[in-house]
Amino acid sequence: NAGVTQTPKFQVLKTGQSMTLQCAQDMNHEYMSWYRQDPGMGLRLIHYSVGAGITDQGEVPNGYNVSRSTTEDFPLRLLSAAPSQTSVYFCASRGGGPDYEQYFGPGTRLTVT
């Protein structure tokens, strides 16, 4: 199993550009989520999905869109990049009940200039 994979690993965007961060998991997990990590802030939840076709907003959703057309994939779209979106982005997935651990991808380091 590859676990949770994210592409790209690094990305530099100019203000106003759009892009999609890719996330895929091969563990047949129903639950997937996106987090951003800023220095001194810990990880904050952007969007999550509890199954294919079902998504919802987390703590910091503004400027981001998600969709979940398959169980495996959960892409995060930046609509019009801003310097405030410079961060490290983590995708995560988990199975079953509330006690199941989150499996994290390796992260994408995004810089917006």
Next chain:
Amino acid sequence: AQKITQTQPGMFVQEKEAVTLDCTYDTSDPSYGLFWYKQPSSGEMIFLIYQGSYDQQNATEGRYSLNFQKARKSANLVISASQLGDSAMYFCAMRGSGGGGADGLTFGKGTHLIIQP
């Protein structure tokens, strides 16, 4: 709303000593789970240990144990016999009961642990 507080931004500990990393939480959920993750300088998030709010016993995983005091709303991580490889950021996190279909973890700001030889 859920909140996790980690009051120790940084800690220096001598190798082989035990370490306690503090975590307090606040939630209105009747059922919840508490997690600890380790993030080394390479950046990946590594799951360490889980404690459910209704678990009768404190969780243990090898050198890691979770000192869960529900009445005080604390979930401190204890690392026994620290090693140089334990140097990393440590995050406490919480998941609620999933009411209303909600999911995802709420994280604290982390503690930067440095183990000195």
